[in-house]
Amino acid sequence: xxxxxxxxxxxxxxxxxxxxxxxxxxxxxxxxxxxxxxxxxxxxxxxxxxxxxxxxxxxxxxxxxxxxxxxxxxxxxxxxxxxxxxxxxxxxxxxxxxxxxxxxxxxxxxxxxxxxxxxxxxxxxxxxxxxxxxxxxxxxxxxxxxxxxxxxxxxxxxxxxxxxxxxxxxxxxxxxxxxxxxxxxxxxxxxxxxxxxxxxxxxxxxxxxxxxxxxxxxxxxxxxxxxxxxxxxxxxxxxxxxxxxxxxxxxxxxxxxxxxxxxxxxxxxxxxxxxxxxxxxxxxxxxxxxxxxxxxxxxxxxxxxxxxxxxxx
Amino acid sequence: xxxxxxxxxxxxxxxxxxxxxxxxxxxxxxxxxxxxxxxxxxxxxxxxxxxxxxxxxxxxxxxxxxxxxxxxxxxxxxxxxxxxxxxxxxxxxxxxxxxxxxxxxxxxxxxxxxxxxxxxxxxxxxxxxxxxxxxxxxxxxxxxxxxxxxxxxxxxxxxxxxxxxxxxxxxxxxxxxxxxxxxxxxxxxxxxxxxxxxxxxxxxxxxxxxxxxxxxxxxxxxxxxxxxxxxxxxxxxxxxxxxxxxxxxxxxxxxxxxxxxxxxxxxxxxxxxxxxxxxxxxxxxxxxxxxxxxxxxxxx
Numbered sequence: 001x002x003x004x005x006x007x008x009x010x011x012x013x014x015x016x017x018x019x020x021x022x023x024x025x026x027x028x029x030x031x032x033x034x035x036x037x038x039x040x041x042x043x044x045x046x047x048x049x050x051x052x053x054x055x056x057x058x059x060x061x062x063x064x065x066x067x068x069x070x071x072x073x074x075x076x077x078x079x080x081x082x083x084x085x086x087x088x089x090x091x092x093x094x095x096x097x098x099x100x101x102x103x104x105x106x107x108x109x110x111x112x113x114x115x116x117x118x119x120x121x122x123x124x125x126x127x128x129x130x131x132x133x134x135x136x137x138x139x140x141x142x143x144x145x146x147x148x149x150x151x152x153x154x155x156x157x158x159x160x161x162x163x164x165x166x167x168x169x170x171x172x173x174x175x176x177x178x179x180x181x182x183x184x185x186x187x188x189x190x191x192x193x194x195x196x197x198x199x200x201x202x203x204x205x206x207x208x209x210x211x212x213x214x215x216x217x218x219x220x221x222x223x224x225x226x227x228x229x230x231x232x233x234x235x236x237x238x239x240x241x242x243x244x245x246x247x248x249x250x251x252x253x254x255x256x257x258x259x260x261x262x263x264x265x266x267x268x269x270x271x272x273x274x275x276x277x278x279x280x281x282x283x284x285x286x287x288x289x290x291x292x293x294x295x296x297x298x299x300x301x302x303x304x305x306x307x308x309x310x311x312x313x
Numbered sequence: 314x315x316x317x318x319x320x321x322x323x324x325x326x327x328x329x330x331x332x333x334x335x336x337x338x339x340x341x342x343x344x345x346x347x348x349x350x351x352x353x354x355x356x357x358x359x360x361x362x363x364x365x366x367x368x369x370x371x372x373x374x375x376x377x378x379x380x381x382x383x384x385x386x387x388x389x390x391x392x393x394x395x396x397x398x399x400x401x402x403x404x405x406x407x408x409x410x411x412x413x414x415x416x417x418x419x420x421x422x423x424x425x426x427x428x429x430x431x432x433x434x435x436x437x438x439x440x441x442x443x444x445x446x447x448x449x450x451x452x453x454x455x456x457x458x459x460x461x462x463x464x465x466x467x468x469x470x471x472x473x474x475x476x477x478x479x480x481x482x483x484x485x486x487x488x489x490x491x492x493x494x495x496x497x498x499x500x501x502x503x504x505x506x507x508x509x510x511x512x513x514x515x516x517x518x519x520x521x522x523x524x525x526x527x528x529x530x531x532x533x534x535x536x537x538x539x540x541x542x543x544x545x546x547x548x549x550x551x552x553x554x555x556x557x558x559x560x561x562x563x564x565x566x567x568x569x570x571x572x573x574x575x576x577x578x579x580x581x582x583x584x585x586x587x588x589x590x591x592x593x594x595x596x597x598x599x600x601x602x603x604x605x606x607x608x609x610x611x612x613x
Binding site for chain 2: 014015016018019021022023026027029030031137138140141142143145146149150152153154157158248249251252253255256259260270271273274275279282286289290293294297
């Protein structure tokens with residue numbers, strides 16, 4: 001088991017190097033460099049050269065990459081060229097805010113997805129199956145940013161029972177007044193994981209149900225629901241793995257929903273950085289989000305191997 | 314006991330007779346699709362949407378960019394605007410038709426490119442194996458390390474907005490999963506007996522790929538690509554919604570949604586319309602993909 005974990009972590013090193021290279025190349029493909037953004041075009045050339053020298057922009061590319069990588073790896077995520085504040089501080093508080101909606105959303109999506117998927121498979125072929133499968137396929141086809149807008153229109157504009165913008169006061173939500181702000185973004189974010197997980201669970205349950213051990217259980221005289229319990233136990237590892245991946249997708253992909261709800265998370269930070277052309281914030285945010293995604297992947301693999309020993313090859 | 318007693322081994326003449334009477338794979342796929350009423354209905358609906366959007370000038374009632382200060386955000390039915398007007402008084406029906414052109418283009422073009430590039434890479438990786446395989450698959454792993462929306466946003470955010478960059482960003486995002494499917498199927502088929510037989514009889518790699526492997530890879534890729542189009546439409550509209558995709562004054566469903574965002578406080582029904590089109594179209598592609606999966610008996 002430890003060997004499996006070690007190998008999995010070692011394997012992530014070249015991946016992360018590749019990720020950093022992709023981000024660096026994208027960063028360098030931006031038209032103009034930091035000096036162009038920071039100083040007016042009519043400034044004398046000496047000033048531009050001085051700034052380039054200060055940021056090491058006059059060095060050859062591979063030196064620039066190594067320096068940048070070294071800084072990132074040591075936790076120095078750079079300084080925003082817009083606010084002149086260190087990126088790390090801003091990024092981690094934003095990430096915290098994204099976690100606060102992504103985590104409940106993935107749990108909600110997972111619970112609903114497993115329920116719908118299992119019920120659809122249990123009632124396979126009936127109208128209930130069609131209904132639940134329809135809900136699942138709508139979940140993956142809905143543009144969730146649009147759902148967010150529609151929910152704001154219904155619950156904030158027409159009914160006026162839930163706030164449609166912002167996350168309320170800082171800190172951990174404890175009162176209903178505070179939790180209210182979380183309801184719409186969490187439901188909106190949970191739609192995609194709900195659809196994807198329920199489709200996977202339905203397909204898996206149907207596949208496992210045709211296996212021999214299920215026939216044996218039925219021959220033993222076990223009732224339908226008890227058999228379903230055995231089937232679910234076998235379908236759990238892949239559903240859990242998918243839940244982990246979906247959590248990663250939500251962290252990286254919350255930008256659209258955060259824009260709709262004005263949620264001060266990592267997505268909003270990314271959005272702001274793009275429109276301010278704040279390249280240090282942009283590249284650091286993308287790098288950190290991708291790194292988190294890689295780490296989540298490792299955790300998912302290890303957890304899956306813990307549940308199902310057959311995976312530890 | 315001989316082999317014939319335990320297992321029913323068909324005689325050669327029998328096999329030939331059955332092959333002649335039987336139907337080809339694609340014939341059976343077509344028959345199964347025609348018998349599937351849901352998929353058939355959805356395909357007809359999709360064909361209607363595509364036709365109306367492509368032939369937008371025939372169906373549009375107004376000039377999609379003609380605005381009017383006096384007719385802003387009117388509800389459906391206002392003075393000949395049967396779907397209402399947008400925030401600068403442009404006819405919503407005409408804009409949805411014209412906007413669909415770009416939305417569909419952003420849905421289909423990246424997937425087509427990704428299938429061509431990713432499919433070839435996957436075939437090469439799967440067929441050659443060894444170091445070529447590792448090289449291709451490990452570089453795909455790097456792109457896999459980005460959650461898909463993030464990669465598209467990173468590319469568009471760094472390179473700037475515009476139709477070309479949107480298509481480029483989505484193509485790069487979709488290549489890795491296509492490569493993975495093509496590689497998996499090719500690796501499975503490569504060691505199958507009929508491929509061994511073809512190789513032993515002196516067939517060149519090109520013709521083995523062309524006649525034996527491509528046929529097996531095509532089904533799964535087609536099913537997956539259809540569902541990718543649905544994702545592509547949602548993501549492309551999402552990029553425009555963020556202001557990273559198609560630039561104004563062009564009409565595109567995501568961009569229209571972005572422009573109408575503030576209008577949700579004034580006229581929610583009108584503001585929700587472009588999003589409904591994104592939903593319906595992407596749902597159609599997903600349902601067609603499901604239908605194809607059943608008809609082609611594909612598992613991915």
